[in-house]
Amino acid sequence: MKGLIDTLKNIWKIEDLRSRILTTLGLLLVYRLGTMIVLPGIDPAHLGALKSQTADGVLGLLDMFSGGAFSNASIFALGIMPYISASIVIQLMGIAVPYFQRLQREGESGTRKINQITRYLTVFILVLQAPGYLLNLHSTLPESAFILKGFFFTASSMAMLAAGSMFIMWLGEKITDKGIGNGISIIIMIGIIARLPFNFVAELGSRLEGQGGGLILFVLEFIILFVVFALTILLVQGTRKIPVQYAKRIVGSKQYGGVRQYIPLKVNAAGVMPIIFAQAIMFLPMAFVNYASSDSLSGVAAALSNYTGFYYNALFFVMIVLFTYFYTAITVNPTQMAEDMKKNGGFIPGVKPGKNTVDFLDTVMSRITLPGSIFLGWVAIMPAFAMIAGINSGFAQFFGGTSLLILVGVVLDTLQQIESHLLMRHYDGLMKSGRIKGKSPAGAAAY
Numbered sequence: 001m002k003g004l005i006d007t008l009k010n011i012w013k014i015e016d017l018r019s020r021i022l023t024t025l026g027l028l029l030v031y032r033l034g035t036m037i038v039l040p041g042i043d044p045a046h047l048g049a050l051k052s053q054t055a056d057g058v059l060g061l062l063d064m065f066s067g068g069a070f071s072n073a074s075i076f077a078l079g080i081m082p083y084i085s086a087s088i089v090i091q092l093m094g095i096a097v098p099y100f101q102r103l104q105r106e107g108e109s110g111t112r113k114i115n116q117i118t119r120y121l122t123v124f125i126l127v128l129q130a131p132g133y134l135l136n137l138h139s140t141l142p143e144s145a146f147i148l149k150g151f152f153f154t155a156s157s158m159a160m161l162a163a164g165s166m167f168i169m170w171l172g173e174k175i176t177d178k179g180i181g182n183g184i185s186i187i188i189m190i191g192i193i194a195r196l197p198f199n200f201v202a203e204l205g206s207r208l209e210g211q212g213g214g215l216i217l218f219v220l221e222f223i224i225l226f227v228v229f230a231l232t233i234l235l236v237q238g239t240r241k242i243p244v245q246y247a248k249r250i251v252g253s254k255q256y257g258g259v260r261q262y263i264p265l266k267v268n269a270a271g272v273m274p275i276i277f278a279q280a281i282m283f284l285p286m287a288f289v290n291y292a293s294s295d296s297l298s299g300v301a302a303a304l305s306n307y308t309g310f311y312y313n314a315l316f317f318v319m320i321v322l323f324t325y326f327y328t329a330i331t332v333n334p335t336q337m338a339e340d341m342k343k344n345g346g347f348i349p350g351v352k353p354g355k356n357t358v359d360f361l362d363t364v365m366s367r368i369t370l371p372g373s374i375f376l377g378w379v380a381i382m383p384a385f386a387m388i389a390g391i392n393s394g395f396a397q398f399f400g401g402t403s404l405l406i407l408v409g410v411v412l413d414t415l416q417q418i419e420s421h422l423l424m425r426h427y428d429g430l431m432k433s434g435r436i437k438g439k440s441p442a443g444a445a446a447y
Contacts, residue, residue, distance in 0.1 A: 024179030041148030067191030
């Protein structure tokens with residue numbers, strides 16, 4: 001306890017770090033206040049039906065990522081996900097489209113151009129999503145909930161929803177620039193954590209009053225949750241270090257190279273992206289439940305829409321494994337790594353430079369990706385097992401899936417940045433032994 005207090009004192013002593021943390025907290029407060037502002041023209045007293053609709057399922061996930069703004073009919077209802085979607089599209093285009101490949105190689109100027117295109121694409125996605133959200137409001141809420149109606153309400157609400165998401169994006173950029181950590185990732189994390197107290201109270205109430213089990217079963221759930229968090233940290237932090245020896249060069253009176261370094265190949269190089277891709281595809285069967293022409297097709301679509309069903313989770317697991325290999329293959333380039341080593345006079349001991357190095361790196365990456373993809377799939381379907389065990393659907397989301405990986409990745413990355421500030425000022429790190437390794441960016445939001 002004393003060590004924790006001393007660490008907090010050291011953090012507070014560093015003026016730059018203190019300013020960054022306070023700036024981050026202030027901007028996050030603005031974001032949380034914005035999630036409570038209901039769209040003008042809607043009576044907040046009639047939002048009960050919308051909150052019931054987002055209790056679980058797809059809309060429940062969207063509500064979690066927006067920090068409850070979706071179910072509040074807030075000006076921030078669309079959240080930051082349109083920007084994440086646009087970033088993913090641009091990232092994939094950077095693999096297939098030569099124009100974006102050139103931009104990626106142009107350094108800072110290319111990055112600015114890519115960011116500008118991403119913002120334009122975000123606005124385009126918002127223009128498509130805002131009418132869909134308003135249609136959902138009209139179909140879910142009673143007519144008495146709408147104080148304003150007609151074209152004026154639709155046009156003004158679309159503008160405010162789009163402006164709200166763009167403002168969230170601006171907050172994220174300001175947190176990254178003036179605060180601590182990756183701003184977009186922290187906003188997503190805060191949205192997820194905001195639901196934790198309510199789900200905690202709901203689960204405690206169900207154990208004490210409804211489903212039974214008492215405090216003993218509730219404590220057991222927390223022990224299991226702690227174990228899942230620990231295993232997820234191992235997945236996020238796990239690396240295979242490949243030794244690289246650099247040739248020794250003597251220029252004048254100075255010696256260059258001659259040292260051994262390591263290439264850290266991550267067990268989960270794809271991050272949370274395989275789960276996002278798989279979830280996007282698994283949402284499709286829901287569209288066919290009401291439109292299937294035959295009973296057999298309707299039955300298949302309904303089976304694949306059951307989040308706790310065997311067929312849904314089995315297919316979800318297989319797709320995550322496949323997408324992990326796919327995303328790792330397009331983000332980790334052994335050929336480029338081998339060429340960079342060769343240019344800098346480096347080689348892997350016992351492996352010839354060139355094609356042999358490429359084959360070696362590709363083989364190692366394939367081998368470590370298999371257990372990583374299997375464990376990632378297990379993390380993704382853990383909420384289904386939690387719900388089958390009788391845990392509240394909202395609280396079960398913290399036992400795995402996208403939310404858990406985002407929480408772990410963002411917390412580790414933020415703590416690593418705080419520790420870097422401490423070590424730079426000659427203070428001790430956050431831990432007595434070892435150092436915190438931040439999560440490398442894997443996806444648009446670097447979570």
